[in-house]
Amino acid sequence: MNNFRFAKPEDFKPYKLGKSLCMDFDAVCNAFAEDPNKRINGTLSGYIYDMPQFPDDHVKGGVHYARYVRLPTSLIPQKQPPLLAAFAETIQATIPQETSFFDLGPGPEWSVQQNTVPALKILQPDVYIPVDIEPDFTKEACHVINNQFPNIKVTNLVSNFHAEALPAATTANALVWYPGSTLGNLPSKPTTNFIDNAYVIKHLTLLRQGAKEEKARYLVLLMDRKKDNVQSMLDLYASDTAKGCFLSILFKLKRDLQAQNFDPYAFIYEPCWNEQTSAVEHTFTATASQSFKIYNGFTYDATTIKILADERYVLANSIKPSLDDMQTMLTRSGWEPLQFAEDVDRQFHIHLAQVG
Numbered sequence: 001m002n003n004f005r006f007a008k009p010e011d012f013k014p015y016k017l018g019k020s021l022c023m024d025f026d027a028v029c030n031a032f033a034e035d036p037n038k039r040i041n042g043t044l045s046g047y048i049y050d051m052p053q054f055p056d057d058h059v060k061g062g063v064h065y066a067r068y069v070r071l072p073t074s075l076i077p078q079k080q081p082p083l084l085a086a087f088a089e090t091i092q093a094t095i096p097q098e099t100s101f102f103d104l105g106p107g108p109e110w111s112v113q114q115n116t117v118p119a120l121k122i123l124q125p126d127v128y129i130p131v132d133i134e135p136d137f138t139k140e141a142c143h144v145i146n147n148q149f150p151n152i153k154v155t156n157l158v159s160n161f162h163a164e165a166l167p168a169a170t171t172a173n174a175l176v177w178y179p180g181s182t183l184g185n186l187p188s189k190p191t192t193n194f195i196d197n198a199y200v201i202k203h204l205t206l207l208r209q210g211a212k213e214e215k216a217r218y219l220v221l222l223m224d225r226k227k228d229n230v231q232s233m234l235d236l237y238a239s240d241t242a243k244g245c246f247l248s249i250l251f252k253l254k255r256d257l258q259a260q261n262f263d264p265y266a267f268i269y270e271p272c273w274n275e276q277t278s279a280v281e282h283t284f285t286a287t288a289s290q291s292f293k294i295y296n297g298f299t300y301d302a303t304t305i306k307i308l309a310d311e312r313y314v315l316a317n318s319i320k321p322s323l324d325d326m327q328t329m330l331t332r333s334g335w336e337p338l339q340f341a342e343d344v345d346r347q348f349h350i351h352l353a354q355v356g
């Protein structure tokens with residue numbers, strides 16, 4: 001897609017992106033805190049899908065991601081569609097009529113065709129709402145669903161669902177469709193167990209907000225499962241397209257926070273497993289010390305970030321909980337688990353829950 005928002009690099013202004021699309025100043029401070037004990041892991045995960053904003057923009061995680069999902073080695077994109085379709089059949093009897101279908105993080109068009117369209121055919125909601133931080137993705141999703149389901153009302157919603165509650169449905173019931181292990185992109189504290197991860201609890205709690213005005217709100221959540229073979233989890237991020245998504249974070253930092261003296265090339269990317277947090281941590285080890293200023297385009301705050309050579313920073317997470325831990329987490333966050341299933345290879349688990 002070549003519809004750049006800005007014709008030239010000089011036209012780009014972070015505030016023109018808007019607060020939810022621009023890289024968050026505090027998230028960067030937390031990721032690179034000088035005291036390692038004060039760092040929060042994975043605060044920049046949500047920025048791996050960003051699209052370029054002008055010709056030759058190095059921020060192109062979303063372009064890499066659209067290629068990544070098509071690779072035969074990409075486990076979730078390749079293997080989750082049959083599980084989603086089978087689970088949609090299973091839950092059809094539970095989900096009532098008059099439902100709004102919130103598609104959380106629909107991703108690029110290919111994902112919508114594979115993951116969303118078959119479920120809509122089975123569940124036949126009245127309203128479809130793609131919710132994504134990336135406007136190109138919601139626009140594509142609206143286009144696909146409008147074309148293929150003329151009877152479904154489509155409403156576009158560009159939003160950061162970590163920060164903003166979903167609107168109350170205009171129908172009696174709501175279904176929050178949350179596949180892709182996207183929940184696994186939330187931050188973590190380096191030594192906190194998954195079931196105590198306050199960021200996950202807060203997010204799942206936020207997804208319940210607005211449900212009071214509905215008869216029932218359901219959640220369908222698919223997560224990548226923790227595997228005994230650690231290397232198999234790390235291998236998922238070995239391709240150049242996967243690496244491209246993560247490296248894009250550094251270019252976005254430089255662009256959105258106007259970090260002119262920041263060298264995004266002075267890092268080595270490596271995925272590492274953290275048993276405590278149950279996450280593949282996307283680590284960036286600095287090959288050189290550097291010190292640079294970042295600017296907040298909304299508050300005009302500025303600060304200096306200091307990076308030390310050989311220091312390891314965890315900028316993104318892919319959290320992979322066990323089935324039992326995920327059920328515990330749903331309960332802790334005010335969702336009542338109703339059903340769950342696993343795929344035949346036990347690579348993922350999928351859950352149906354209702355606001356408790």
Ligand SMILES: C[S@@+](CC[C@H](N)C(=O)[O-])C[C@H]1O[C@@H](n2cnc3c(N)ncnc32)[C@H](O)[C@@H]1O
Nearest residue numbers: 046049105106107111132133160161162179180
């Ligand atoms: C892993 S992809 C999932 C794509 C697809 N649903 C699937 O199952 O393969 C994550 C999607 O969530 C979106 N996303 C990530 N963090 C987000 C946030 N905080 N708010 C809104 N969308 C977000 C991304 O832009 C991307 O489209």
